[in-house]
Amino acid sequence: MPATTRDLEHPDPADLVLTDVLFALSDPVRLQIVRQLAEGPLVAMSCQAVLPDMAKSTRSHHLKTLREAGVVSNVPHGRERMVSLRRDALDARFPGLLDSVLAAAPAE
Amino acid sequence: MPATTRDLEHPDPADLVLTDVLFALSDPVRLQIVRQLAEGPLVAMSCQAVLPDMAKSTRSHHLKTLREAGVVSNVPHGRERMVSLRRDALDARFPGLLDSVLAAAPAE
DNA sequence: CTGACTGTTCTACGGATCTCGAACAGTCAG
């Protein structure tokens, strides 16, 4: 059973590209998602609650951008999906980056 | 003598926006400029030498993006312009961010 | 099995971004 919708591809930690990660984090919506994920894995649906109203296709698109950059993982979990921060991969490839981003004052 | 071409606006350190900084750094060309500036201030012309051939208007546009995000300063210097990393502002507003970006392995 | 639910993919559209050439402004050598 090859790659169906269920099993999405995740880049290896060593293959993460800095500009891709920075770009993934440079969108306010995605950064908000990441901030929320920093407190623990979430079912994708849960992101919806705290974020501005957005179509599920939009949310899925943002999660795809984050996943392809290696920032988050997205694995099947029942009929939902469990989304979590790839802290290990990020810390290994870009030490200190995630911490400094998460430590930044949320707003000005 | 109000803001002419000579005196460009630079945001205050406290006004830096994280997503804008991350976006400014998420372009390969701009990241390369920042890496080069990390070794010391440069006359804008000097960036040209190491970067891929680009129109001076393109370079100016990238420097504008970096400047407006607060990443670099751009002040008149004779008939040229001195471009330098705003390390102090970045470190004050987002501690550790610049260091982690500069410490990242340049290529994969 | 049927129906309700979550989530991805497809398609489309407006807006932003990247790139460049041309025009303009400021500076220095002569």
Next chain:
DNA sequence: CTGACTGTTCGAGATCCGTAGAACAGTCAG
């Protein structure tokens, strides 16, 4: 002052991104 030089701004084109609706796939309750 004139001309050569550096750099910004303007205008235009191609491309990419964020958003959303509709269609489709997989899962679980009944």
